[in-house]
Amino acid sequence: MSRVYSNAVLITALSESDAGQVVRSSSSQPGLMTRMLEALDVHDGQRVLEIGTGTGYNAALLSHRLGDDQVFSVDVDGDLVDAARSRLAAIGYQPTLVTVDGAGGLPEHAPFDRIIATCSVPAVPWAWVEQTRPGGLILTDVKPAVNAGSLALLRRTDSGAEGRFDRTYAAFMGLRKQGEAYTSVSRPRDRSDAAERATTVAPETLQNLVVWFLAALDIGAGVSCGYTGSDPAQAPTAAWIATADQSWAEIDLEPDGGAYRVREGGPRPLWKTVENAHATWVQRDQPGWERFGLTVTRNSQWVWIDDPDGAHCWRIHT
Numbered sequence: 001m002s003r004v005y006s007n008a009v010l011i012t013a014l015s016e017s018d019a020g021q022v023v024r025s026s027s028s029q030p031g032l033m034t035r036m037l038e039a040l041d042v043h044d045g046q047r048v049l050e051i052g053t054g055t056g057y058n059a060a061l062l063s064h065r066l067g068d069d070q071v072f073s074v075d076v077d078g079d080l081v082d083a084a085r086s087r088l089a090a091i092g093y094q095p096t097l098v099t100v101d102g103a104g105g106l107p108e109h110a111p112f113d114r115i116i117a118t119c120s121v122p123a124v125p126w127a128w129v130e131q132t133r134p135g136g137l138i139l140t141d142v143k144p145a146v147n148a149g150s151l152a153l154l155r156r157t158d159s160g161a162e163g164r165f166d167r168t169y170a171a172f173m174g175l176r177k178q179g180e181a182y183t184s185v186s187r188p189r190d191r192s193d194a195a196e197r198a199t200t201v202a203p204e205t206l207q208n209l210v211v212w213f214l215a216a217l218d219i220g221a222g223v224s225c226g227y228t229g230s231d232p233a234q235a236p237t238a239a240w241i242a243t244a245d246q247s248w249a250e251i252d253l254e255p256d257g258g259a260y261r262v263r264e265g266g267p268r269p270l271w272k273t274v275e276n277a278h279a280t281w282v283q284r285d286q287p288g289w290e291r292f293g294l295t296v297t298r299n300s301q302w303v304w305i306d307d308p309d310g311a312h313c314w315r316i317h318t
Contacts, residue, residue: 032170033057033058033061033118035166035168035170036116036118036139036151036170037058037061037062037065037116039139039151039153039166040114040116040137040139041137042062042065042066042113042114043113044066045066045070046066046070046113046114047070047071047072047109047111047112047113047114048062048066048070048071048072048112048113048114048115048116049072049073049074049105049106049109049110049112049114049115049116049131050062050071050072050073050074050115050116050117050118051073051074051102051105051115051116051117051118051119051128051140051175052073052074052075052102052117052118052119052172052175053073053074053075053080053081053084053097054075054080054084054118055080055083055084055087056073056083056084056085056087056088056097058073058116058118059071059073059084059088059093059095059097060087060088060091060093062095063088063093063095064093068088068093068094068095069095071095071096072095072096072097072098072106072109072112073095073096073097073098074097074098074099074100074102074105074106075097075099075100075102076099076100076101076102076175076176076177077099077176078099081097081098081099084097085097096109101177102117102119102175103121103125103127103175103177104125104127105125105127105128105130105131106131107127107130107131110130110131111131111132111133111136112131112132112133112136113132113133113136113137114132114136114137114138114139115128115131115132115136115137115138115139115140116138116139116140117138117139117140117141117172117175118172119140119141119172119173119174119175119176120140120141120142120143120149120171120172120173120174120175121140121141121142121143121174121175122142122143122144122145122174122221122316122317122318123142123144123296123301123316123317123318124138124140124142124152124154124161124294124296124301126296126298128140129156129160129161129296129298132156132161133156134156134157134158135155135156136155136156137153137154137155137156137163138153138154138155138156138161138163139151139152139153139154140152140154141170141171141172142165142294142316143171143174144213144216144217144220144221144316144317145216145219145220145221145222145223146216146223146224146225147171147209147212148209148212148213148215148216148217149165149213149216150165150166150168150169150170150171150209150213150289151165151166151168151170152164152165152166152293152294153165153166154294154296159297160295160296160297160298161295161296162293162294162295162296162308163293163294164290164291164292164293164294165289165290165292165293165294166289166290167288167289167290168289169209169289185222185223185224185242185243185244186224186242187224187226187228187240187242187248187250191248191250191263191265192265193265193266194250194263194264194265195263195264195265195269196261196262196263197261197262197264198256198259198260198261198262199251199259199260199262199271199275200258200259200260201260201271201274201275201278202255202260203238203239203251203252203253203260205274205278206225206239206241206274208278208281210281210286210287210288210289210292211274211277211278211281212274212277213292214277214280214281214314215273215274215276215277217303217314217315217316218273218276218277218314219241219243219268219270219273220243220317221317222243222244222245223241223242223243223244224241224242224243225239225240225241225242226239226240227239227240227253228240228250236253237252237253237254238250238251238252238253239251239253241270241271241274242270243266243268243270245266245267245268246265246266246267247264247265247266247267247268247269247270248264248265248266248270249262249263249264249265249269249270249271249274250262250263250264251263251271280312284305284306284312287305287306291305291306292304292305293305293306293308294316295308300315300318301315301316301318302314302315302316303316
């Protein structure tokens, strides 16, 4: 019971895949849920759609605040939905729970005043925008690539939706589709096409989540990263990035004469993209998440710094 009330993420369901066990569902930190509900700014009489039912905890909080007839929640996993429905009924709540691909929202019950997603998406599904009332809010974790992005609070406009990222980083599991298998990009075994050079941008740059976000906006989806070494029993000696098109980069963790050795291969120089992202971040006075915004229209989505009409914009590949 102490774990349930701790401010920690709890893994609640696992699945088997070719890569081994992967997380199918988790219960987010209560502190993060509270932060999101405060940002959602719900009022009496408003209708809320939750994307990602999970355990049903968030739906319970919303039902307590608004009444269960105002709360709708969807999840791709029917077993999770059934279990959440039983838990909610046991404490007297009967919100509308539906097993469906969350990317499509719940059009038969639209429009909604608020949409909250407890999962991450590479881009905001247009269905969510269409199903939000004018002036309504959409709160979701936007991540064009792994670990690259954070919570964005968007307001429905005449042409789509627009808003800013929350100042504090947050992370959720990715939105899953029915029958979707877990896939990841591996570090290429054949690195015979490597070009070697030096860089002054340290490998620790990958741990700067804002810089990684900027890099990932250029790299696009289907990117993985990690650490490697010649001896698995020893500490890693290099960091790596790889993409589905067989582009890859590997950078030594220890400098040599003030610079780091980089090896790159494939059609795109990935570490050069990281270097460019770092340079942009420095040139723009090292912006935090709160200076980033997102604009969503039917045909395009783009991230911007400070001004949606400014020079520093990046299109999200949808």
